[in-house]
Amino acid sequence: MHMVKLCVGVSSFEELESYRDERAHWWGANYGEDVHVHRTRMMPKRREEMEGRSSIYWVIAGSIVCRQQILQLAPYTDAEGxxxxxxxxxxxxxxVVPYPKRPFQGWRYLRPEDAPPDLGDAGAAGNSMEIAAELARLGLL
Structure with a gap:
């Protein structure tokens, strides 16, 4: 089981790339330097089947455009409890092949069979991303 989440405040894949180095430090988390951390309000009930096996699919500018492997879902309690x-x-x-997604709050489960496929070599993806996004918007992908 995967997770899909809006990437609020981020307008492009490149902008998300630039944030991943800072995220763990924003949250005051200490999970090491080789990870990207995002804090959300609710712990998935299907945590056990997700950790180490699933990905989070990011919605940016109205389309699912990329994914990151979920390594761990860790509980956190702030100073206020x-x-x-x-x-x-x-x-x-x-x-991933861009897939249109309407706005929603929080995150949603995403079944593996419903997840968009990986796009392939990111180095050759420049124009392919734009074309795939337009085809997805037209309902052809």
Missing amino acids: KDYCDIIMSRELTR
Whole structure:
């Protein structure tokens, strides 16, 4: 089981890449330097089947455009006693075939058979990403 989440405040794949180095430090988390951390309010009930086997698929500008492998889902409680879930991910971002997604709050489960396929070699993806995004918007992908 995967997770899909809006990448709020991020307008492009490249912008997300630039943030991943800073995220763990924003949250005051200490999970090491080789990870990207995102904090969310709710812990997935299907945590056991996700850790180390799933990815988070990021929605940027109305389309799922990339994914990151979920390494761990760690509980976190702040100084005020509020519980959160730290999504600890691989630093590697993998582009996927863009798939349109309407806005929603929080995160949603994404079945493996519904997940968009990886785009392939990111180095050759420049124009391919734009073309694939337009085809997806037209409902042809």
